[in-house]
Amino acid sequence: MTSEARKSIHGTWTGKWTFILAAAGSAVGLGNIWKFPYMAGEYGGGAFVLVYLVCILLIGVPIMIAEILLGRRGRRSPANTMAYLAVEARAFPQWKYLGMMGAVAGLLILSFYSVAAGWAFAYIFEEFNGTSAEYYGQEFDSFLKDETRLIFFHSIFIFATIFIVARGVIKGIEIWINRLMPILFIIIVLLCVYATQTGAFFEGVSYLFTPDFSKINAKVILAALGQAFFTLSLGMGAIMAYGAYMPANQNIGSTALYVAFLDTLVALLAGIAIFPIVFANNLEPAVGPGLVFVTLPWAFVNMPLGIIFGKLFFVLLTIAALSSAISLLEPGVAWIVESLKIKRYIAAAGLGFIAWTLGIFSALSFDLLAGFTPIGDKNFFDSLDFLSNQVLLPLGGIFIAIFVGWVMKRSDVFEELNLKEGLVLKAWFFLLKFVSPLVVGLIFVLAVFFGVVT
Numbered sequence: 001m002t003s004e005a006r007k008s009i010h011g012t013w014t015g016k017w018t019f020i021l022a023a024a025g026s027a028v029g030l031g032n033i034w035k036f037p038y039m040a041g042e043y044g045g046g047a048f049v050l051v052y053l054v055c056i057l058l059i060g061v062p063i064m065i066a067e068i069l070l071g072r073r074g075r076r077s078p079a080n081t082m083a084y085l086a087v088e089a090r091a092f093p094q095w096k097y098l099g100m101m102g103a104v105a106g107l108l109i110l111s112f113y114s115v116a117a118g119w120a121f122a123y124i125f126e127e128f129n130g131t132s133a134e135y136y137g138q139e140f141d142s143f144l145k146d147e148t149r150l151i152f153f154h155s156i157f158i159f160a161t162i163f164i165v166a167r168g169v170i171k172g173i174e175i176w177i178n179r180l181m182p183i184l185f186i187i188i189v190l191l192c193v194y195a196t197q198t199g200a201f202f203e204g205v206s207y208l209f210t211p212d213f214s215k216i217n218a219k220v221i222l223a224a225l226g227q228a229f230f231t232l233s234l235g236m237g238a239i240m241a242y243g244a245y246m247p248a249n250q251n252i253g254s255t256a257l258y259v260a261f262l263d264t265l266v267a268l269l270a271g272i273a274i275f276p277i278v279f280a281n282n283l284e285p286a287v288g289p290g291l292v293f294v295t296l297p298w299a300f301v302n303m304p305l306g307i308i309f310g311k312l313f314f315v316l317l318t319i320a321a322l323s324s325a326i327s328l329l330e331p332g333v334a335w336i337v338e339s340l341k342i343k344r345y346i347a348a349a350g351l352g353f354i355a356w357t358l359g360i361f362s363a364l365s366f367d368l369l370a371g372f373t374p375i376g377d378k379n380f381f382d383s384l385d386f387l388s389n390q391v392l393l394p395l396g397g398i399f400i401a402i403f404v405g406w407v408m409k410r411s412d413v414f415e416e417l418n419l420k421e422g423l424v425l426k427a428w429f430f431l432l433k434f435v436s437p438l439v440v441g442l443i444f445v446l447a448v449f450f451g452v453v454t
């Protein structure tokens with residue numbers, strides 16, 4: 001049966017644009033505005049950005065196409081989609097574990113994602129009256145030690161995520177994303193305009209786009225690869241879950257390109273806005289997760305109408321994070337609703353509670369639990385971040401590529417894509433079948449070999 005004849009029990013997006021908006025809503029989030037700039041700063045600027053862009057294009061886009069395709073063909077939650085498609089392909093039923101692992105990875109990510117989203121949330125209420133960029137550095141450091149505030153904002157954020165997923169992603173999402181995302185985009189462009197006035201615009205931009213090849217090593221490559229998966233929401237079933245709600249007549253290939261383009265654009269613009277401020281104020285690019293929270297408030301203080309833009313920016317960043325967070329919870333919730341036949345709000349509350357509890361450990365990991373370092377010298381927050389982004393997502397990606405490239409019937413794959421046989425289709429299939437699993441596999445081996453973890 002083709003996906004045309006089947007519908008997901010969770011609904012179908014009403015319009016062609018809704019899938020793109022929902023997938024872009026999932027992709028564009030803290031990964032672009034918070035994580036991309038600080039990782040670029042930590043891993044050597046242009047060298048990291050170059051590897052990242054190559055990973056997006058050669059690995060990310062092909063896998064995104066594969067993930068949407070799986071979801072739409074299965075029309076179920078990722079776990080049940082994989083179970084169903086394994087039967088269709090007469091493959092091992094164990095493929096369903098790939099979908100289940102994704103749901104678990106989603107909860108792990110949600111737990112610390114929500115803590116970082118809480119930072120953006122808390123910054124809506126910041127005063128923005130500091131007199132130096134360093135001032136905001138100290139503010140952020142003391143904020144990380146304020147457990148009550150961290151847990152408070154983390155809790156509200158998870159609650160909002162549960163609320164939307166409980167109502168059903170389709171109803172929950174369609175309403176806001178299409179109105180709010182464009183405003184966020186405009187503010188980022190405004191920040192880029194401000195960056196041209198800092199006096200260090202070219203220094204900032206060339207830091208991002210001039211690769212120093214000597215800085216590329218196994219650690220940088222693994223980090224860029226993990227970030228490519230994370231920013232595109234790949235490897236854990238978020239995009240697969242959303243693909244299940246995609247209308248049958250929509251073109252998967254062009255949709256994936258569109259989402260990847262938007263996502264990359266927002267990340268690069270965020271970098272272009274932030275690094276000139278870093279250099280104009282003699283700040284360190286490698287300060288880590290606090291980077292946006294130190295640089296942007298200082299930009300807002302200096303901009304005309306900056307206070308208003310500042311508040312609006314953090315409101316929108318919180319909403320962008322929310323539209324990503326719901327896609328982290330959805331694969332697990334859809335799976336439980338289908339398999340246990342329980343109400344959606346119960347599934348959402350139950351899984352959300354697990355993520356909330358884990359998140360408490362992340363919230364405490366900057367001060368009270370700073371000595372607790374499960375992986376290498378990383379605290380709990382950083383360990384979960386590392387485990388999910390640099391291990392679980394790429395691993396999920398390898399298996400998705402193998403399933404679509406090697407296990408499914410070629411005719412089923414091509415039927416779902418609905419593209420004429422031609423160069424583009426061949427190129428995609430080649431990248432998916434050979435390049436993605438081999439390159440990602442090789443990066444893993446290198447990473448273990450060079451002891452990236454410890």
Ligand code: PHE
Nearest residue numbers: 027029030031230231233238
């Ligand atoms: N892509 C989201 C971001 O950049 C995070 C995310 C990862 C969402 C994985 C869903 C799945 O913020």
